[in-house]
Amino acid sequence: MIGDARTGSGFGGLARYLHSGDRVAWAEARNLPTTDPDLVPLMMRSTAMLSKRVKDPVFHYSISWPEYEQLPKEQMLSIADRTLADLGLAEHQAVIVAHDDTAHPHVHVMVNRVHPETGVAWEKWKYKTRLERSLKDQEKELGLTQVPGRLSGTERDKSVQRRPTKGEQRLAERLDVSTLDRWSKDDVSELRGRLAPHFEAAKGWGELDELLRQEGVTLYAKGPGVILTNGERYAKLSEMGKRARKSGLEERFGETFDTYAEVRQTKRQQHRSYWDMAKGLRDQVARMGKTLREWVFGGQESLLDRLNRQSKPRQKRGFRRREDRDGPER
Template identity: 40%
Template sequence: MIGKVPDQGKSFRGVVNYLLFGKKDEPSPERVAWVETRNLLVTDPKKAATLMRLTAQKSKRVKTPVYHYVISWRHDEAPTDDIMRIVADTTCQDLGLDEHQMLYVAHRDTDHRHVHIVANRVHPDTGRAWKNSHDYRRIECSLRRQAEGMGMDYVPGRHNDPERFHGKSRAPANPERQRNRRLKQRDLPRFDEATRSKHRERLHQLVLGASSWADLDSQLASEGFAVLRKGQGLVLADASGTMKLSDLGRDIRLKGLEERFAGSFADHEEERKQQQAMQKALVPSRPKTVERQPEPPADKPAEVPPPGPKPKEPNQSAERFEALKDAGDKADMTYSLYNMGLASREQVKNAARELKQAREKLDEGRPLIEQLTRDMFKEKELEPEPRAEPSRQRRRDRGRGR
């Protein structure tokens, strides 16, 4: 077993929608195996996300109430759903989240079973925020203890197995990733399923036919690919994206290649860096020529560069519309809780008042003519007063011509 803490999302709705439906351009709702909730009054995951957001509003200081981590098993292990639930509950208890609102989403779209845990850092009763300091250390130690008790394998780390890593330096930083961060560039994206299927058969044959790491490099280079280290595994990358080595099939793994090539990839990577450094040293460097800029004439004033573009002002209309949307969701949720007997009438009034204020703020940003037109249609039309019937004496006078 291994625990991972990915990049935390900004909202419960965004994280839950991604876990349920996948990416927007590649939806995959069939990957969900099962969903469960903890310390929530609802079982629907969408309503659970709304309820967690409303609970997080109890704390005004917490800016990131979402906490998300993953528990994964080996590809040759097949834990039951009950074991996955027990491990998730025990890990949350060791983290101190057993009284917080949580949502479990298990996936079956990979070779190894895994479950996602989305927790609300804000306590539903006290409103205090849970501290996530040293969370990965606590997750590692908890999973090792549970794996040993269940007879499963665990991934050794510096926190759950310090004896193994004692005296060893940490893994060197990835220079490519550091360069991308320095230049504010994103890492190469991962190929989608269609692109992976397109290259899978050809690359699978090249990897199986290679006799050494150097032979693998040359054969992949002929196809425009290169094998690179990423995390604890390898990826095959070209100029447009990457794909995992395990995407080629279950028969191709890093450990198996190292045994077949009789050498580790770390040693091959070091040799490759040395060869690149030697080739770079053999190429003579061209001297840099500094071009002298002509000085402007004395009688002609220097040109003043035009002013840069003005910074864009924040879109207040979008922010007000988002606030109106949140107020509407809160009002709907509060009314639903009121019908269930879980909210008071005063809370319903407060939610309606906040919704009205959000509508008024949105109306303030509209053009004046639109406001006047809308207010005109809002006013009730004045009905003409009923005309009084003439009296009998007046009808007689009209008949006599007076």
């Protein structure tokens, strides 16, 4: 199972997103009398006003399963309820919404951080780590596919290939993607389940690129399409599900991937050109037979020389050596 979470300030916008379109398979409420997307935000907002200090009362997280794990509603609800309990949110107002617009099943949970009776805001310290730990424990207990975690420190399955380091990611960006091997079907299925929440949450190519980069993969153009690669293997973007198709993302983001890729490449080249310019200046000054310090200050006394000169001890005024005062010895 893959969990993704974030906090926010608006119940209404999130409720409209969760119930938009024809993708809602089912919805359940916890500590609320209804799942109505118009009434729930009003109720949650009224409860949130019990706390005068909290600025981000919305807690939103999602749980996704691989395509081959089609769980019944009762089991998906049980897992969602368990995460609420493990996070200490069992008594808080919450709405659980299942979507069926992708090949992999997933649910969204919108929670009010403010307790409906005490008015105390839920402590969000390390909430992503706590959510991941809850999901890892349930994977073992229920015999579900164990996806390696990044945050909770749980023991990883050695058969699962580790994610590349940041250095390996930077190396992947410089590789010729035409030399990469394809991921296997099993690897693509695991990758699809792991990345699905990011395709749902991203609002632009830049945000999506950053979210995927944190997962160890990078977006690249390959012919008329787009691929994801970790520097050694790749998969087509279209293999990541309906919500990850290039045409759909371009329409949603209001920008073509080719335009974004050109801007991204320009920024990378710009940083390199600044460094090349600095090295070129250094070499030009060296050919003139000068140091950078001499070239900058010219014939003027440098600040360092001035400080060294001023730091030398000086004789006190009005004091003369004995031989100067009494004249030469006879």
